[in-house]
Amino acid sequence: MRIVTTHTGTDFDALASMVACTLLYPGAVGLLPAMVNPEVKRFLGIHAHILQVVPREDFDLDEATSLVVVDANSWKRLDKMDALADREGLEVICWDHHMEGVDIDSGETHREEVGAAVTLLLEEMRRRDTPFSPMHATLFLLGIYSDTGCLRYSVTGRDAAMVGFLIDNGADLNVASAYLDDTVDDEHAEVYGQMLEDGEIFTVDAVRVGICAMHIKTGLAFLARLVERYRKLKGLDAAFGIFQADSQKCMVIGRGSPKFIDVGWIMRALGGGGHPGAGSAIIKRTTPEQAAEQVRSLVRRSCKEDILVEQVMSPPDRFVVAPDVTMARAAQQIAGHNLTGLLVCDGPDLLGGLSLSECRKAAKTGRDEVPVKGYVRRNIEKLTSDTSCREAVELMADAREGILAVVEDGQLIGVLTKTDLLLQVYEF
The missing domain is CATH 3.10.580.10 (CBS-domain)
Structure with missing residues (x-):
């Protein structure tokens, strides 16, 4: 049996690379390390059953005849795989973008300097015309974005080309944005201060919601973490940031507690997407004030019109x-x-x-x-x-x-x- 695994503390690039291998190598099973990043755990919470991955602890290594290692260059970074390190006759294949500290002796190696390991696998999938679904494409996009800061650092032209390839094949940018861990710098701190000063807080059926609508500098992105920080500091059940840098459109970013409000439903109603706790949308030909009124209306509907389990x-x-x-x-x-x-x-x-x-x-x-x-x-x-x-x-x-x-x-x-x-x- 061929198995695929990756490093502990599994991030989106590692998970995406594992899943890509299960498509490139039909019949292969992905072994998921016990420790995964929190955002990856949330993603797996509703996507795991459509991915060919199982927990490492559930698998007997005696069944393995071939091992594919992705996004890792050392045995010690893997989850309890030492028993395979010296097994005679074991086929070992590596797909990785870490060039230093390699101690895995593989018979077949694909190791190149790109921003994300999944980029190498996607290039091979495109060459072989390997089919995959839009949900797979969204995961692969998360893999590239998470390791390159949404193409801001450690990026190559090959990574950018694969982003275009994934978008052409149905990757959902709105769903992906709901899982991304964003960064904050001085310019973001200025925006955050404005959110604290000018944000509007209102209550619908005991659900406390904040809306911050404002103009920002052109080119300022990665604002999701500010919205989540604002929500937590104010003790809100949900918060929405509405940002306009282009006079023709507004970006809406939402974060919330799924127990009280479905952010993803609101974003889909605005033409975007996400999951119940997070999402984003772009509204064209509107002002921040007009977009805020749309969000208020949808918040009232979301709090009153739950989709129930029944x-x-x-x-x-x-x-x-x-x-x-x-x-x-x-x-x-x-x-x-x-x-x-x-x-x-x-x-x-x-x-x-x-x-x-x-x-x-x-x-x-x-x-x-x-x-x-x-x-x-x-x-x-x-x-x-x-x-x-x-x-x-x-x-x-x-x-x-x-x-x-x-x-x-x-x-x-x-x-x-x-x-x-x-x-x-x-x-x-």
């Missing part, structure tokens, strides 16, 4: 297993439906969850014929049918089973999947 949840049948079923049968059910976990129910009563990881552990220790009731995780997150989807997005990031139980009076009435939530983030 509107998007899936029937529970294929996600349920009885407590006396063996771990082996449960693993077959998981594989047959391409899931990452199940819910264990005794008749109509929900007992808890069972993850793919537990099934693999049982098989490894020779306990795959024991009933699943011995492996049930009882302390799982539960939703009610009137829970908002924006709140569910936050809970999904920590759901080991990859699904959330919808219950009523202790009984399972539905299941919320990552696909259900994806339909609330992307426009299809």
